[in-house]
Amino acid sequence: MEEIKLSEALVRGLINSGIKRVYGIIGTTVLNFYDALYEYKNEIKQITVRHEGVAISAADAEYRTTRRPAAAVVHAGGGFLNSLTGLGIAMKDRSRLLLISGSVKKRLKDTDSWLEINQEAISKALGLKHYYIDEPEKFYGIFNEAINNLFYGLPMPVVLEVPEDLWNKKIYIEENFPMLTKGSQEINKDDIIRVKEEIKKSKRPLILVSGEVNYKDAREYVYKLSEIVDGYVITTGNSRGLCEEDNYRCLGRVGYGGGSLLADKVLKETDYLLVLGNEYNDITTYGYNLTPHNSIVVISLDPSSEIRPSYYESIKADPLEFLKNLVKELENEKLKNEDWEKEISNYKNDWEKIINETLKRKYDNEVNPAKFFYELNKILPRNRIIIGGQGTHILYAYDYIKVFEFGGFIAATNLGSMGFALPASIGAKIANPDREVVAIAGDGEALMSIQSLQTIKDENLNIKIIVVNDNSYRVLYLKQVINKSGRVYGTVLNNPDFVKLAESFNIKGIKVNNDNDIDNALKEIKKDEAILIDLIVSKEDLPPTNTDMVLKMDQV
Incomplete structure (x- = not known):
C-alpha cells in the first residue's frame, strides 16, 4: 500500500477507471484537487468552462456519444447550485457522469457557514447517489462504491462531495483501485x-x-x-x-x-x-x-x-x-x-409529401428553415453528431436531418430544458474529434449558455453552431396564438447581433436571412473551423408535427 494525499488518490482513481477528462471551474474548496490534477495533466485533461452547467452538460455529452463517463468539478455552494439544471437533464435522460463537488471545511459543517448549503439533500431530491467523505480513512471504500455506481448502477449522475480541509490529508491506497465489479442478472x-x-x-x-x-x-x-x-x-x-x-x-x-x-x-x-x-x-x-x-x-x-x-x-x-x-x-x-x-x-409516402410541401415555403427577408436543414443534411458526413436543446427549432433537427450512427443525436429530451446544445457540443466534439458536431439552438436557448463559445475557442473545437433566430420563445408564442386567442405576452424577444457576438469570441459568424444565402452558408460550414450561423426565420413557421396530439396533450 502507498500513502498519498486524498486529492492525488482521487485523481489516480479517475485515471484507473478510464475517465479521460474533468470539466469544471476552480474554486477555493477544490483548489487542492486542481493542484493534484496538475501533477497528472498528461494522463487526464482538465477543461476550464465558464459556467458550472456547461461542465455538467459537456460531461453528459461525452457519455451519451461514447458510453464512457466523464467527470465535472465544481466549487461548493453557488458552484454546486449552478450545476443543477445540467444534473437534472442528465438524470432525466439517464446519463452517467461523476460530479466532484467541494464542501465547506468539516469543522464548519452544519454551522450555516460561508458557502454552506445541504448539497446532499439537493442531490437526493434529484434522485441521485450522493457520497460525502467525512473521514479520510473512509475515502477508499466510499470512492469504490461511488465509481461502481457510476459505471454499473442506474444510469444517472453520481455526486462525490469532499470537504476543503480533507484534500491534503494522507491516506493509504492499493495500487490497483478502484475495484470495478459488474453484477449479472438472470433473464427469465x-x-x-x-x-x-x-x-x-x-x-x-x-x-x-x-x-x-x-x-x-x-x-x-x-x-x-x-x-x-x-x-x-x-x-x-x-x-x-x-x-x-x-x-x-x-x-x-x-x-x-x-x-x-x-x-x-x-x-x-x-x-x-x-x-x-x-x-x-x-x-x-x-x-x-x-x-x-x-x-x-x-x-x-x-x-x-x-x-x-x-x-x-x-x-x-x-x-x-x-x-x-x-x-x-x-x-x-x-x-x-x-x-x-x-x-x-403508404404512411411513408404521406410523410414524404408533407416534408416536400414545407420545402416550397417562401418568406420575405427570412429563410425557409425546412430548406436550410434539408440541404444541410445532404452535406454532413454519415457519422455526424447533432445536438439540440429544447424548443421549436429542435423539430427541424428531427424532421430534416437524418442520423445514422450511434451517438449521432443528443438533446435535453426528458427534462425539456433549454441551454443544453452549446455546452453539450463541447463534450461531444472533444470526445469525438473525428466526427462533425452540429449544435442547433434557438435564439432564446443560445443566450442561456453563450459563454460556451469561449471554451469552444479556447479548445480550438471545430463545431458548427446554428442559431435558429425567430426573436421569440416560439413554442410558447405559437401556443398563445393558437390556444390563447392571440394574447401574445412575454414571448417576443429582442436579440443581440449573433454574428458580432460570435466574432467577439473570435469565432466566424454569418447571417443567413434569404434562401439565396443557403449555398454560401453550407460552403462555410464545410470548412475546417468553428462557425456560428445566425439563421433568420419567421416565428410563424411551424415545422411538421402532430398538431392534433400536441393540442390534446395541452388540454388533458
Whole structure:
C-alpha cells in the first residue's frame, strides 16, 4: 500500500477507471484537487468552462456519444447550485457522469457557514447517489462504491462531495483501485418464451427502442429481430442513431417534441408493441393520448417503468440482454406481414409529401428553415453528431436531418430544458474529434449558455453552431396564438447581433436571412473551423408535427 494525499488518490482513481477528462471551474474548496490534477495533466485533461452547467452538460455529452463517463468539478455552494439544471437533464435522460463537488471545511459543517448549503439533500431530491467523505480513512471504500455506481448502477449522475480541509490529508491506497465489479442478472426464460409466442402471432409488430438499450452492439440484434418478425423500429429522442434512418425498417422518432407523423401513425396502428427500455412515457405517447389498442410489453430495469400508468406489461430485465436472448430463441423463424408492409409504405409516402410541401415555403427577408436543414443534411458526413436543446427549432433537427450512427443525436429530451446544445457540443466534439458536431439552438436557448463559445475557442473545437433566430420563445408564442386567442405576452424577444457576438469570441459568424444565402452558408460550414450561423426565420413557421396530439396533450 502507498500513502498519498486524498486529492492525488482521487485523481489516480479517475485515471484507473478510464475517465479521460474533468470539466469544471476552480474554486477555493477544490483548489487542492486542481493542484493534484496538475501533477497528472498528461494522463487526464482538465477543461476550464465558464459556467458550472456547461461542465455538467459537456460531461453528459461525452457519455451519451461514447458510453464512457466523464467527470465535472465544481466549487461548493453557488458552484454546486449552478450545476443543477445540467444534473437534472442528465438524470432525466439517464446519463452517467461523476460530479466532484467541494464542501465547506468539516469543522464548519452544519454551522450555516460561508458557502454552506445541504448539497446532499439537493442531490437526493434529484434522485441521485450522493457520497460525502467525512473521514479520510473512509475515502477508499466510499470512492469504490461511488465509481461502481457510476459505471454499473442506474444510469444517472453520481455526486462525490469532499470537504476543503480533507484534500491534503494522507491516506493509504492499493495500487490497483478502484475495484470495478459488474453484477449479472438472470433473464427469465419463461418471459422470453412468452414474448416469442406473442410476437409470432402479431400481424403489425413494432419495436420501440429507448435510450436504455442504445449501445453500439444493440443495432445488430434490433435489425435481426425486425427481419425475423417482419416488423419495424421506432425510436425516442434518446435512441436516435441506434438504427440508420435511411434503413427501410427504421421509421424514426415518435412522440411529443419531435416525433414524425409516420412514427406516430405506426405506434397507433400496431397490434404488438415491444418496448426495449424505459421510455414508453408521456413524451412518447403525448400524455398517454396516443397508445396502441393491443398488447404492449416493456422490458426495462429502470424503476420508472413500474410507476407509470398501467397500460402495459412490465418485465424487469436488462433490455439488451433480453433482446439478445429473444433473437436467439426466434432465429429459426421467418415471419411475413405483407399487409403491414403495404400500410407502412403508404404512411411513408404521406410523410414524404408533407416534408416536400414545407420545402416550397417562401418568406420575405427570412429563410425557409425546412430548406436550410434539408440541404444541410445532404452535406454532413454519415457519422455526424447533432445536438439540440429544447424548443421549436429542435423539430427541424428531427424532421430534416437524418442520423445514422450511434451517438449521432443528443438533446435535453426528458427534462425539456433549454441551454443544453452549446455546452453539450463541447463534450461531444472533444470526445469525438473525428466526427462533425452540429449544435442547433434557438435564439432564446443560445443566450442561456453563450459563454460556451469561449471554451469552444479556447479548445480550438471545430463545431458548427446554428442559431435558429425567430426573436421569440416560439413554442410558447405559437401556443398563445393558437390556444390563447392571440394574447401574445412575454414571448417576443429582442436579440443581440449573433454574428458580432460570435466574432467577439473570435469565432466566424454569418447571417443567413434569404434562401439565396443557403449555398454560401453550407460552403462555410464545410470548412475546417468553428462557425456560428445566425439563421433568420419567421416565428410563424411551424415545422411538421402532430398538431392534433400536441393540442390534446395541452388540454388533458
